[in-house]
Amino acid sequence: MSTIEDPIQRAYQTFQDELIEAGLLIPMGVPGLYARSGLFESVVEQFEKFVTAMAAERKSEVIWFPPVFNRRHYLCTDHIETFPNLMGSVHSFTGKDREHLELIRKRKSEEDWTRDLNATEVMLLPAACYPLYPTATGVLPEEGRTVDLRSFVFRHEPSIDPARLQSFRMHEYVRLGTPEQALEHREYWLQRAEEILRAIGLDVTPVLANDPFFGRGARMMAATQQEQNLKFEMVVPVATAEKPTAVASCNYHLNHFGHSFGIRTADGNEAHSACVGFGLERVALALFRAHGFNPASWPASVKKVLAL
Ligand code: AMP
Ligand code: ZN
16 A cells, blocks of 8 residues: 555556556656556557647648757757756766776776766757757748657656656647747647547646746746746646646747747748647556556547547
């Protein structure tokens, strides 16, 4: 029996235990890091096909980025100012033989060898859309651009909540263009994401949201983001109905990335951008929670939509 007193934390632990027991998640010894079973992945795959079919009318360009990107580009965003606690920086060994011997000595004597490493030229992606902006520098076509992206991303937020992972996949649709084009995209996806999630039997609610900014300015930044209606989340009960989980988000970035990366619209103004992001593991977990661990016994309507 669990000894955790807080009911929400207890619900997280119970759900995590059930998922591991069922073999859907395989723990890797670090909170928020799991391998997924074949069954789990088949659900993700079918959901991906469904989203792609539902988004087809938007005619997006597909781009696949690796899960790391240029450190210089990372520093052109304000991630280090706003979410330093979530970042992932890739370091490696760049010394010669002598430094290597020292590294091995430290590792054997269990001293801290990580300080002998140096930062590489890459960072882990904090969101699937980050690497897109630096590749879009310059002038956009008249009709703007709509891009379909998916990637593993990293966020250092260890947790017992099985829906709060350190390494997870986001499937995003990003629009670069005029303020009207970006806002239209956000409005479209607010409706479409809800429709998609309802079609798979999830009891979803759209809510005004804010990002978990770090540090002293956090409260102000969160309040401003809310006042400007910049972020909405689609929340669903997963581990507990008391604290529903965001399975997708719809964000309007104003000219934030257009300004940082010199992206311009055909009329010469700074581009605005908006994105919708589906958290793929969270969608799968919400499905397992809502309909049970065996997709064969899910409601017929859900099986039909997901072709399971
Ligand atoms: P965000 O960029 O924070 O709006 O995240 C986009 C989507 O990714 C969210 O709506 C979630 O579905 C998912 N997500 C965010 N953080 C996590 C996490 N730690 N673990 C799993 N999924 C996450
Ligand atoms: Zn995004």
